[in-house]
Amino acid sequence: MRIRVIVFLVVLLLLIPPLFLLAGRSLAGPAEKEKPMSVGEVLGGTPAEGFSRALVPRSFRFPEDHGAHHGFRNEWWYFTGNLQAIDGRHFGYQLTFFRVALTPQEVKRSSHWGTNEIFMAHFALTDVQGKQFRFAQRYSRAALGLSGAGGKPLSIWLEDWTARETASHPWSMQLTASEADMVVNLDLQSLTPEILNGEGGLSRKSATPGNASYYYSMPRMRTSGTIRSGKDTFKVSGLSWLDREWSTSALEANQVGWDWFALQLDDGRDLMFYRLRRKDGSVDPFSAGTLVNADGSSRALNSNEVRLEVVSWWTSPSSGSRYPSVWRLQVPGSQLDLRITPRLEDQELMANFRYWEGAVAVEGVGGAPKGSGYLEMTGY
Template identity: 45%
Template sequence: MNPIVVRTMRLFPLLALLLSCSAVSSVDVGAADGGPAESPISFQRALPGYQYHFPYDHGAHEAFRTEWWYYTGHLTDASGRRFGFQLTFFRRGIPPEQVKTLPSAWSIQQLYLAHVAVTDLSSGRFHYADKLSRGGLGKAGADSGRLHVWIDRWSLSMDDQHRQLLQADTEDFGLDLQVTPLKPPVVHGNQGISRKGGDPSEASHYYSFTRLRTEGRLRQGSETVTVTGIGWMDHEFGSADLGRDIVGWDWFSLHFNDDRELMWYALRRADGSTDPASSGTLVFPDGRTQPINAGDLLITPEAYWTSPRSKARYPQRWRLRAPSLDLDLEVRSLLDDQELDTARSTRVTYWEGAVSAAGQAGGRAVTGQGYVELTGYAKRFTQRL
């Protein structure tokens, strides 16, 4: 089946676009030499010992430079058609010394960016869109102390029943979903920090809801369907850079049919090796967790797909082996072309797609589904954390 990729892009009014571009140019996501730039001292670092308080920590943390709220999942409609989805919001703080002197309503202290994608696995259609807006004048924002993030009419929020509400609509497609956690939040890493390089300062605070009951509606063109399924949520914030020799990462989130979940990210070095800061978490049915260190899990790519647009060569099938966890899996992409070119927002071309999993765990056969994110294949990933 040949995939059909539909790209939707919102064009901002001229004034807003000029202001946004000006702000982006003053906080460039990559250093001039192609490597990560130094993070300004005006933002707080992710340090060991951070104590989470929910639901307060679902909100924005403006003391940190970069933050994102990320949702993916697998959905099915009443006829059995299968879909995948992604909705991600990013907040990017501008150092106070770089903030332009403007009247308060026009002050640019935060940039907000968002990506949305829907994969129709039955037809092979992949839709995606992205947005960028500055904070101010109510166009975009993120509340502290509660989950409420928005750009125009795209939004994340939480209702009185603690359901998380996801909304994004474009000319070609849209989603309106409600997700309910089936397990407590999982804090990744050691002492509340997730390492992103060899230096202790190269870290972030990172937690997930690894199993979300998901229901709502998806729209493609004039067709709207009711869907149900299982989702995943990540929330991460920090101010550090990636390690200087890291060019990208491979990130996996998997739901298994035995009610366990697996998160794993492999930080790739320029020489092709995996950085020792790579890590993951295995989540048990009762919510208990087991950390996974870099030496505990081996991922071997076994098949590739080359993008006709970016020419990037992405892995599409993997062997995951973790002897200490008695885990041996094959993970497969469910559609080759799930590549996003976000030149108008985060300026990164990456692959983010729905996958399946099958293999052995604890001596028993398991199956699963999830999402994989691949960065740094089209171009070295230089964005700060």
């Protein structure tokens, strides 16, 4: 699913001072007096003519499709994971690279600063036992080596935040990101094949033609490396999840937000589901997901197959937004009954566009498996 990058396109164009785009910039959140934009404000409207659209299913080719897809307006590489240190200390992390095209094709310019693409990145670390959630964001133009995505082996970077391909079979990446009070240096190796979401990788967001994306996931990537939280460094291991999506799409006027779940279960299954919400509080019928079996096979889930219930709520002391806190998610046809709890209540990213995204624990109900995962909530 992951339609969020359209948010950042508008943010980049409307909120970021032009000087910041001359070089990378790292911020803890939006300017103090800056009013965050709502989902409805940033996802409405019609994209400019000339961009490619996700209209029909396509043939995917790997490892080529791990790289950039120029011609589409939005694209992202979305890494999240739950990791443990040798002493059992638990961490969640998010490292995301967004590519946003300002024009359908690159225009030749005499200046070396000239480019038609902008990159944005989010880096977050959840230190569960330390009860700390840290977040930083950066953005830069794709010029003079400041940011970009491409090459063989593939590299995605924004300054010294990087995701670099280290092997193609099985596909493997090295992630590095550093801020004053948090550092990750992680090696990821895929344990499952690429999982195509939606209709063979075409993920429709509404009935409007082109309101869709090409979307695949790598739900299990064995992960090891080091994390620094504050002054302490830990050797860690666990599982990561990669979401990949590219599109030129927008929400419908009556769609106000979404809840996205990426869950890795102890019986070897993985579950992705996103619930699109309408202004009247109802669930949009284009909500959908994918259930991946332990053998790597998968099947699409429609909105009628998944039951979601909010068990409790949490109000952010920073933004005043009220988010669901504990969830119950059921897939009766697959004997799944799951209670989903945040590992820390406050995992709200105070970015130019504010949203909640963080590590969650999964408890099985009635014999269902337990597990870990990530949850994203927007539009609250």
